Amino acid sequence: MEALSEKIFLKLDMPNDQNRRGDRDKIFDALKEKYGQVIMPYKILKELYPKCREANFEITVTLARRDYDWVVTKIECGDTTHNHYGLCVDLGSTTVIMRLVDLNTGNIITEECIFNKEIKFGEDILNRIFYTRNSKEKLYEVHKAAIDTFLELLDIIEKKTNVKGEDISIMTVAGNTTMIHFLLNIDPWTIFQTPYTPVFNQPGFINAEEIGIPISGYVYCFPSVANYFGGDIVSGLLYTEIYDSDEISAFIDIGTNGELVIGNKDFLVAVAGAAGPALEGGISKFGMRAKKGAIDTIKIINNEIKYTTIENGKPLGICGSGIVDLLSEMFLNGWVDFSGELKENASKHIIKVDNELAVEYASKDESKNQESLIFTQSDINQFLKTKSAAYTMVAFLLGEVGLTLDDLDRFYAAGAFGTHLNLESAVTIGMYPDLDRNKFNCPGNTSLEGAYKLLTNRNLLSKVDNIASKINYIGLENAKDFLEKMRGASFLPHTDIDNYPSVKANLIKRGLL
Amino acid sequence: MEALSEKIFLKLDMPNDQNRRGDRDKIFDALKEKYGQVIMPYKILKELYPKCREANFEITVTLARRDYDWVVTKIECGDTTHNHYGLCVDLGSTTVIMRLVDLNTGNIITEECIFNKEIKFGEDILNRIFYTRNSKEKLYEVHKAAIDTFLELLDIIEKKTNVKGEDISIMTVAGNTTMIHFLLNIDPWTIFQTPYTPVFNQPGFINAEEIGIPISGYVYCFPSVANYFGGDIVSGLLYTEIYDSDEISAFIDIGTNGELVIGNKDFLVAVAGAAGPALEGGISKFGMRAKKGAIDTIKIINNEIKYTTIENGKPLGICGSGIVDLLSEMFLNGWVDFSGELKENASKHIIKVDNELAVEYASKDESKNQESLIFTQSDINQFLKTKSAAYTMVAFLLGEVGLTLDDLDRFYAAGAFGTHLNLESAVTIGMYPDLDRNKFNCPGNTSLEGAYKLLTNRNLLSKVDNIASKINYIGLENAKDFLEKMRGASFLPHTDIDNYPSVKANLIKRGLL
Incomplete structure (x- = not known):
């Protein structure tokens, strides 16, 4: 250690x-x-x-x-060396995860997750920024909400483990550019205003006391690369080690924003953009976050919809991974066509609501107090934009460095979405490229894992700086034909089906092609 | 620069x-x-x-x-590089001198000197230490007095120069071990208790804000070597550069304490001890600090005492340099013998007061409202201890490194006392050794000058550490025959007159030998 x-x-x-x-x-x-x-x-x-x-x-x-x-x-x-703890934190705009680590062994003692208290100033990060605009007092309120989130986590951890803040000497924090600005009580306004330049990328080590975090040492925040490319992604890259590899990897993290990095030990290029609310339940009346009662997997068997819900809760809506499954299954069963249009007569589950076609993926059942849950054509169209953005980012970035999909040795689908997603479904709808499945890797919460990795290995400090300075970040505003390419990628799985040989074979097998 | x-x-x-x-x-x-x-x-x-x-x-x-x-x-x-200031400070237990320096040019803009506000807790440093014993509150009071002294100096400087604390980025402070402990609000109790170990030697750079000094940067305190060997002497050594020289030098600073260093680029040895109040006016009813009205030089011409006073004030008493002159002149005129005894009939100025012989160095004169000022045999005996301690330190330390007086290439008499002293008088009474006068150097306030030197040359930072770690400090408690040697040196100029060839020649010339 x-x-x-x-x-x-x-x-x-x-x-x-x-x-x-x-x-x-x-x-x-x-x-x-x-x-x-x-x-x-x-x-x-x-x-x-x-x-x-x-x-x-x-x-x-x-x-x-x-x-x-x-x-x-x-x-x-006396000798208190046995009593040696650190924290690593994934500071998300929605949830904050804090992990207590025994720094003598690297053992994880506990991991706690609560909602970010900044949410009361807006679920959307932009609302929070506008809230604090031109007011030091309001900026401080949002900052204090971030700190209070940390305090509550520390409190939960102390109650559970009896480890106090004073026994904790170091904390690593991975969060996006705006979240770190708020954490440090620094106005993030410039991040969202042209030319999108943060006040700082690398804040350095900060005495925890100075920002009101009651541990007895320092807080290290991962540096950001650009406005939409934060320390959470740098942390993720640290975790995957693609920057040290001979293999060419793609690393994609789709959440509120979408970030993509392609590279190996010789180069790292990146793009990022707002993925929009598609994956966080914002696109559909019944879309929801991945929490209890969210439908997270769907299969269509014998023209009937089978689903599972998170924690086996009563179905309340559908989350990102459920949507991807739903679209994929509908496509493979002929309920939607190549352009994502619902086919009115393909199933009894395809109904008309307010003059618009929709799929009723959970039926009303008064005995179970179950509402009818639907996903409309508009919802589908909205989601197709997100999935085509993901694909187009990959195609665009490969093009920028003169590579093709065949050159990719590995494809990391990071983040909660990547973890819960059914890979086959994501390939089927053309969200991820049709690579050899062995090349896919879903490493989970790489932001947190990178923060843990650094916490337990100080030799990686210079690696972090290397990663941050090595990344060649390409603003999407420089991608002139991006929207055009997105339109091509909004088909299922893609305008050019030959890009998707495994999907093509499956469609032929199912008699759909 | x-x-x-x-x-x-x-x-x-x-x-x-x-x-x-x-x-x-x-x-x-x-x-x-x-x-x-x-x-x-x-x-x-x-x-x-x-x-x-x-x-x-x-x-x-x-x-x-x-x-x-x-x-x-x-x-x-904007460009404010023209506005660049630093401070250097000689933090004495009696007076504090602060110098404002233009760090673009090294020019001294002003230098101010006031009494140390700690004096109200005791003129003697030991009284201050006892005052603060076992009380954080009282320690803070004395600390605050030190800080208030700095604040008043800063205030005087700002009023005079319009340079504000916020324009000052660095301050170097040279002071003895106890003074620096008080400045930093750290209990100096251990310095005076066996085994005389301070809480710190080198405090490092301290953010001025943390100790309540309103400049916008750092405070550097010179490191101490031992309890009685403080940063003021380290600073003095930095100034004289004896640590870099081929020549063998002695560096002596006699004030409240006496410190002596002998060495060159290859070695530095040191001793220190309490010099006592002899030189600061504490030994005689009419002894006083070197301020207005103090008799600072004396000549006996045609059996009459001629003196000067500081700032030509009405004579109020006698200061250290006056005492040395007085003793020397009385010796050269046969008013005292080799053992320092006043000769009752040698002059009409030798009188009896309360059954004790004394010299009346200023006569009563009612027209000038002038009191009679006297120096008694007890005063002389007391002073002889101080002068013999100074000599014995040199002899002892030379002996420790196997050198003799002949090996000394240079003799620095530092400090205010060294500066105002008549060198011939000091040699005549045997306080300083009888060296070639060209070897003597009276560099003035080396504590302040060393602090100035570092302030204007950062490359000396490592030199300071080198000096402090290179010094071989010998506690006087290890000098077994020190008291015996001191007795030998309490004669005028010394038991062995052949140690003082120039004095011997003078005495022969004057028919006293």
Whole structure:
């Protein structure tokens, strides 16, 4: 373990006639040999006496690693090295996940997830930004909501594990550019205004106390690359290690925004754009987030819709992975055509609602107090835009570096959406490219995993900087034919079916082609 | 000029489509090339927006140098590089001298001196230490008095020069071990208790804000070597450069304490001890500090005492340099013998007061409202201890390294006492050794000058550490025959007159030998 902080037990001579070094200097001498550049803040200096002498100079020093030095964050009496903790955080605009890690072993002690308290200022990040516009007080409110989210998580963790903030010496945070601005009480207005330049990409190590987080050390926020390309993605790249690989990988994370990176150890190119609310339940009356009662998988068997719900709850709506399944199954069963149009007579589940075709994927059942749940043609059309954006980003970025799909050795579908998605369905509707399935990898919450990886391996600090500076970020506004390409990709699976040989074979097998 | 802080004017691109680096990161890129390891504290990060953009990214960055990195202490709009100041301070237990320096040129703008406000807790440092014993509140009172002294000096300087604290980015402070402990609100109790170990030798760079000094950067305190060997002497050594010389030098500073260093580029040995109040007016009813009205030089011409006073004030008493002159002149005129005994009939100025012989160095004169000023035999005996301690320290330390007086190439008599002293008188009474007069050097307030030197040349930072770690400090408690040697040196000029050939020749010439 070479974690981002260290605890070291020192057994030093008590002051005596042979050794009259000052307390501070004796500790420094002992640390410098192992740690090199060390700083002892004034706050710690003030606490040395009489603490060290009362402890008979058997003390434990906690040091937090920064870019090029170590900071003494705590001095305790006796040997407390067993008591050494860190936190890693995925700071999402919707949910915040905090993981408590034993920094002696790397063991995960607990992981907690709550909603980001900033939501009360707007579910959409843009609403929060507009809320804080031109007001330091309102900016502080949103900032405080972020901090309060952290405080609640720390509280939950302390109640569960008995580990207190003062025993935590370091925290790594991965979040998008705006979320980190809010966390640090810095106005994110410029991120969304041309020319979309944040106040900072890399904020450096920040004393937790200065932003009101009650741990005894430092907060490290992953650097962003651009307005829509935040530290959460840099963290994800750190986790996947595509920047160190000979293989050419694509890394895609589709959530509120969509980010895509293609590259290997020699190059990294990236695009990003707002994916819109399609995947978070915003497009349909019955669309919803992936929580209890959301339909997350769908199969059509013998012309009947079979579904599962999250935590087996009563069906309340459909989440992203359910939508992808629904579209894919309808396409493979001839309920929608190549352009995504519902076929009126293909199934009894295709009904007319307010003069618009829709599929009723869950029927009304008064005995179960079950409402009718539908997905309309408009919903489908809206979703097709998202799926074609995902595909087009890949095609565009490959084109920018002169590669084709065949050159991709690996395809990482990161994030919650990537994790819960049925891969076959995503390929069937043309959201992901039709690659050898062995090339796909769904690594889960890479933002959190990257933050964990850095927390437990300080040697990666310079890697993070390398990744951030190596990425060649291409603003989508420079992609002149992007919209045109998107239209081509809005067919199921694509205008050019030969791009999708496995889907083509399946359609032929099913007699649909 | 390579001062301890720098101001640099940057003219950077405004955010644009070609350059979307964050404000912080753009500034960092510009700084890193020249400055290497740079830290921008959170406080500065928070101020970047909208400041930089409003300034059209024409900004001036102030950086303070620390041991191995630079800290951004200020960002201003436009080019303010002309406005760049630092302070150096001699923090004495009696007086505090502060010098304002233009860090672009090294020019001294003003120098102010006031009494240390700690005096109200005791003229003697020991009284202050006992006052604060076991009480954080009382420790804070004395600390606050030190800070208030700095505040008053800053106030005087601002009124005189219009330079504000916020325009000052760095301050160097040289003071003895106890004074620096008080300045930093750290209990100095251990310095005076066996085994005499301070809480710290080197406190490192401290954010001025943290100790309540309203400048916008850092405070650097010179490190101490031991309880009685403080940063003021380390600063003095830095000034004289004896640590870099081939020549073997002695450096002596006699004030409240006496400190002596002997060495060259290959070695530095040191002793120190309490010199006692002899030189600060504490030994005689009419002894006084070197201020207006103090008799500072004395000559005996035709058996009459001629004196001068500081600022030509009405004579109020006698200060250290006056005492040395008085003793020397009395000795050369046969008023005292070799053992320092007053000769009752040698002069009409030798009188009996309360059954004790005394010299009346200023006569009562009612027309001038002038009191009779006397120096008694007890006063002389007391002073002889001080002068013999000074001599014995030199002899002892030379002996420790196997050298003799002949090996000394240079003799620095530092401090206010050394500066105002008549060298011939000091040699005549045997306080200083009888060296070739060309070897003597009275460099003045070396504590202040060393602080100034570092302030204006950051490359000396590592020199300071080298000096402090190179010094071999010998506690006088280890000098077993010290008291015996002191007795030998309490004669005028010394038991062994052959140690003082020039004095011997003079005495022969005057028919006293």
